[in-house]
Amino acid sequence: MLRIPRLLCLCLCWPALLFAQKKNEAWKLPLSRAVSPIKIDGIIDEEAWRYAAVAKDFRMVLPMDTSAAKLRTDVRMVYDQQRLYILVENYTDGSKPYMVESLRRDFSFLKNDNFILFMDPFDDQTNGFAFGANAAGAQWDGLMYDGGKVDLSWDNKWVSAVKNYPDKWVFEAAIPFKTIRYKKGVTQWGINFSRNDLKTTEKSAWAPVPRQFPTASLAYTGTLQWDTTPPPAGPNISIIPYLLGGVSKDYAAHGNTTWRRDAGLDAKIGITSSLNLDLTVNPDFSQVDVDKQVTNLDRFELFFPERRQFFLENGDQFSNFGYSTLRPFFSRRIGLGVPIQFGARLSGKLNKDWRLGLMNMQTAAKDELLLPAQNYTVAALQRRMFTRSNLGFLFINKESLNYTPPQETGKPVYSQYNRNFGLEYNLASSNNFWTGKALVLKSYSPDRSGSDWATAANLQYTSKVWNIGWQHEYVGHNYNAEVGYVPRRGYIKVAPTATRLFFPVSGPVLSHGPQVTSTWFMDEQFHRTDNETMLNYGLVFRQRNTLNVWTSNTYIKLLQAFDPTNTGKDSLAVNTTHSWNTVGADYVSQPQQLFTYAFSARYGGYYAGGRRLMLNTELGYRFQPYVSIAMSANYNDIRLGAPWGYNSFWLVGPRLDVTMTNTLFFTGFMQYNEQMKNINLNARLQWRYRPASDLFIVYTDNYLPEPFYVKNRALVLKLVYWFNL
Template identity: 80%
Template sequence: MQIIPRLLLLCCCLISLPLLAQKKNASYKLHIKRATSAIKIDGVMDEQAWADAEMGSDFYMILPMDTSYANLRTTVRMAYDDKNIYLLVENYIPAKGYMVESLRRDFAFLKNDNFLMFMDPFDDQTNGFAFGANAAGAQWDGLMYDGGKVDLSWDNKWHSVVKNYDDKWVFEAVIPFKSIRYKKGIRQWGVNFGRNDLRTTEKSSWAPVPRQFPSASLAYTGILEWDAPPPDAGPNISLIPYALGGVAKDYIANSSPKWRRDVGMDAKVAVTSSLNLDLTVNPDFSQVDVDKQVTNLDRFELFFPEKRQFFLENGDQFTNFGYATLRPFFSRRIGLGVPIHFGARLSGKLNKDWRMGLMNMQTGKQEETGLPAQNFTVAALQRRVFSRSNIGFLFINKESLNYEPGKVPDVPIYSRYNRNMGVEYNLASSNNFWTGKALVLKSFSPDKTGKDIAHAANLQYTSRTWNIGWQHEYVGRNYNAEVGYVPRTGYIKMAPQVTRLFFPKSGNILSHGPQIMSTNFFDEHMKRTDNETQLSYAFVFRKRNTLTLWSSNTYIKLLQRFDPTNTGKDSLAVGTEHSWSTVGADYVSMPQSLFTYAFSTRYGGYYADGKRFMASSELGYRFQPYVSIAMTAVYNNIDLPQPWRNTSFWLVGPRLDVTMTNTLFFTGFMQYNEQQKNINLNTRFQWRYRPASDLFIVYTDNYLPEPFFVKNRALVLKLVYWLNL
């Protein structure tokens, strides 16, 4: 196979590229000293500790251009004592007032006036923590991974206050040492500070970051220099019990209401200052938002992201192994329609170079379908190489307990076990210009042998004006990842892409440029089955509104029967070939306005010489900072020959967010999916009555739209309490 020598060549390139890398912003240092007085978190800089602390200023502009100092002045001070890290930031503004979405936690960075801090306690430029707030006081926190990505599902105990003045807004925060992980004795941490101001459309950072990268990029952190090794956090054990009551009723089955009375607990134990043990017994995730529905016109399984915090927190070692459509581990496979009895995860840093993760979950048996009790074990080990690259190993085992397939008649047969193991090399050069990955995976199943290997690689170069990438994948027809997300097997994929950007020196356009990308699929004999080539041209305006125009050409040879409307009508035959062209446009309005909008449209051919028109829009209005109203609508019209003829779908979803304070939230939304013939209503009230402790009241309805009829509904009340021992 031609792809194997190409893979080996690309792997050699990936391994050698870090040797060409540059060093980070080592000359940018902020010295942190022990506080000389007690500090009250009130947004008022009247303590002696702040007068004695070193000040960081002279921020650099990232946007609109990264060639000068920022126009807006920002100052940063940090201090510490035996238990906490303290942060005080003065964000100067040209006129009184601010622009924010709401008081909702973990807001969108580019849609709010905000300040964020990015900490790298291991100074490995790969993993860390992020804390911040918008100008109205809404908190923002997350775990950092892959050198610049932030997992906002992470939640821990810390406190902050924002106070607004005529010429500035002040952000003051206290972060307990127990809330983060760091290696004892290290006196230099990576750190950077980022600020976004919507009225001036200026994004800036303390240590300079090239405009093509996010301000969260750990490749460009400065240094936080401690006057002494950070204090030991001491014993660090947290118990997080919950109590839940609820009722659900299935109106279609006309069954009696089912009452719920559950209790459970999570626990967090710091094995070391950088290694954490998470335990859970009888977990419940009823407070999690339902999935955002989409119109499904795809031939393969759709991906819906994980939202359960236990699986997301510090789980990037597991979930980021592989690619978007080649994931050997996908946590939503665990507890799918069955209860989780208990679980444990040990994860974190062993030292600056080694990182590990070990997780075990036990689910119960589902009597209705005969699905047996199952055990899931996932183990990951990662070794840093060069400056920011790493080599990772992953092992996954799914085991059905006390189960013999086919023993009980009229019950579906499930696999006795499924195992996956793999190794991957992740490239990240010191200056972040070169990134890439190379991986090999193998599955083990009792009924599938041979052709059970997958391997893939990609390499990407990102400069200010060029973004050039290549990716290819091979997935054997018997490769089986039952705990993963691999929507198709038995293929070879090649996907090059090139983007060129231009930057006018003046005018309303900040940048513009073309992109060409081509995605090609072949069977294992290198016969083409799919191709999509797309040419687009994008404009980014100085007010941060964007416009993209595109056209594409598509070819598909069906490898299985497919209903092009996904409504259960007749299907196109295996082996039939289809090709068509499409044009489209996407626009997003500037985020500074109280009224925001976006639209997307496409028109062109479709399967069986048909036509497809799609239009979607999202409208939003905010009464800042308390109320945000949004409406999304998607319309699809498909014109095909008999027996489908003309088919149209509406997908409509209004949403209301009310943030009465930064600890009291109400969210309500409805989703009408004409394709699925379902109306979903979900409301959630959340009261954060103390840091990381919440009261949730969640109400959910599902209706049949024609005739209008209640299918099921549920009401849940859940109380969570975070206790530090």
């Protein structure tokens, strides 16, 4: 087992680094009770706003963080017994219209004129909530975790309005106390406000944030100072039933038309003001976006992100344990292709220092696969350490119920159980310059023992001009995470990286500089199996367009037979070695233009002395704020010797988004994947007829390109309603 680097151990113990005072202690916004009723309409005519304190004098974050913001932004907040209110005046230069993508909820922050509120009710600089809107009125909300990341899958009940004037746009919102979680009696909440304006390319914040960090960074919040203790949220119980009807047919299997009638229920119960119980019975996720396909030329399993809301809400304690390719828990292992019968999750804060997450899910048996009913239990406990660091524990248990492995050969065999224990320390200094992680994992399976450990650590330093990092991992060949994402086992990985930025005083380039990364894989005897070293030079322009040019050297020793085209042709032999050089470039256009585009290309060697050319482009045009058209295209040209020869793969994906209002959305897209020989069509209409209540109509087709005929087809109608008790 590898040991944590000495440098990381020293950093974990730096008292001065970890106990430093909150950075923006001087930024305080007094909060008082509203003296009059407030109507959410974007019109400033209520007496309550005349007496509210004003947060103003925003500081610029981008392009540079050394001056006051050029655009004026004034923020007022008040409250009553049920809601927290916010009013924002976003002044503009008046010379150009606002810039937005669409009226769709949870828009891209950097591609819209917008205002966002970041709120830390526990003032722990780690977890919180985010609310905001773009200049056309599309809402943006999410759960905050890891001190500055936002999970936009969180969706709850609150109301807002945006109104445009010649010299400003006004955002007004009411957030029910039942929507958020907070500790009773805490009168100081962390808070910050962020403004993005594409016309001037200015991003600003009320409490100043260094430009190398997102304005969501909770290490740099100011303070919302209540005039008394916040009102209790009161009973907080929500019942969310759904009704579903659908029809489908599998033409490829010559199947009959199948009709579907279904119903299910979700419930949210506030155990305390900061601890929530989520229940689900017969959940359905048919309205979730399908995965974005990719051309697969990798030797290992690809990662596709979780999109089902039940698993994403407040799930960072489970899903963020570990690293991107070393995750002991990956919720997509639960219920894909197998019906979920019921589930429960208890999550939230016990107090300022302790977080708890408990989840239990039950899936049904599937006879045609001889798959038994399975139960999944996940428990996470997190303890705050020092100012912003924490120590976390994770336990995962997957159990096959009433299952005896079959004696006949050729039938699938499933494990009777798989368990994982994990311990993880997350480092975050008070100023966010130093971040890191150290973890250890242990698995238990009936047929595996010895070398069933995994351990990893990383440390990263981020300043305005330097970004220096180190990461290493060890995964034993018997480490088994059946409910996780661990695409390879039996390896040691070392990955240092360094970036240096330069900032010209004037000219079109805002910053530029080199980056060096090197990733080494070794077997458990420290023999090299993989290595990729890359030199990149990046440029960020003042108009926010970016350009990167790079070159890399790759070495691979195959530990398993591998088809370099992933098309089922012959495979390269085990223990053969391959090396090549590659050059590439990536360009992303200015986000403030109606027509946007991105382009990337790479050319160089490939396995067995072959050559590979890859071209990728993404084009977009918006008729703001109602219509957005996008086209993505990926082309791979691979030239190898016999038996593979010449191979080319197209992956094309046009997409249409129509947002008729901020409650009525249509999305239609196609994906043509030449490698998989599939054409996928998907169309979805969503009507949010009440806050957090939706009607979905989803249509899906899959075709075989040559000869062209339909493989399967489905139509689903789903109605969801949110009751507050």
